[in-house]
Amino acid sequence: MVWYAAHAIMYVKFKEGEQDKYPVWENVILIKGSSDEEAFERAKNRAKEDEINSDDFKWEDRPASLTYGGIRKLITCSDPDENPDDGTEITYSQIEVDSEESLFRLIEGEPVGVKYSE
Numbered sequence: 001m002v003w004y005a006a007h008a009i010m011y012v013k014f015k016e017g018e019q020d021k022y023p024v025w026e027n028v029i030l031i032k033g034s035s036d037e038e039a040f041e042r043a044k045n046r047a048k049e050d051e052i053n054s055d056d057f058k059w060e061d062r063p064a065s066l067t068y069g070g071i072r073k074l075i076t077c078s079d080p081d082e083n084p085d086d087g088t089e090i091t092y093s094q095i096e097v098d099s100e101e102s103l104f105r106l107i108e109g110e111p112v113g114v115k116y117s118e
Contacts (some may be wrong), residue, residue: 003084004031006043009069010050012059023059026072028091030084032038036074043071089106 005028016058029046053067072097078089094117097103105112 001032001034001082003082003090004036004039004043004080005029005075005077006031006035006039006047007052007072007074007091008043008047008050009072011067011069012064013067014059015063015065016041017062026067030090031074040071040074043074044068047071 008027008029010025010027010049013019027047027050029043031039031043031046033042041061049069050066051068055063057066075091079086080086084090095114096117097106097114102112106114
């Protein structure tokens with residue numbers, strides 16, 4: 001069995017009216033699987049457990065649901081045959097920014113446009 005980090009996209013969908021923005025979370029889920037395909041299916045099923053479609057769920061005082069969008073990427077942990085432990089790289093994102101200024105803004109946690117790479 002191999003350890004994977006699955007990046008699951010969850011988003012808010014309004015139940016009525018116009019929707020001009022989509023609050024999105026990229027949740028990272030640690031998954032064990034014997035193949036990429038098995039890990040993907042397990043990650044998808046696990047992420048769907050986080051969906052909320054109750055009448056009580058609201059976003060900005062509007063009836064909404066928290067919806068599973070998909071698995072954005074599945075990353076094999078850096079040492080796939082060992083259990084993750086302190087210091088194990090479990091996931092990464094490769095991105096590009098358009099300037100050194102944007103790079104330093106990103107490092108400081110300020111808003112900046114990024115381009116995701118595969």
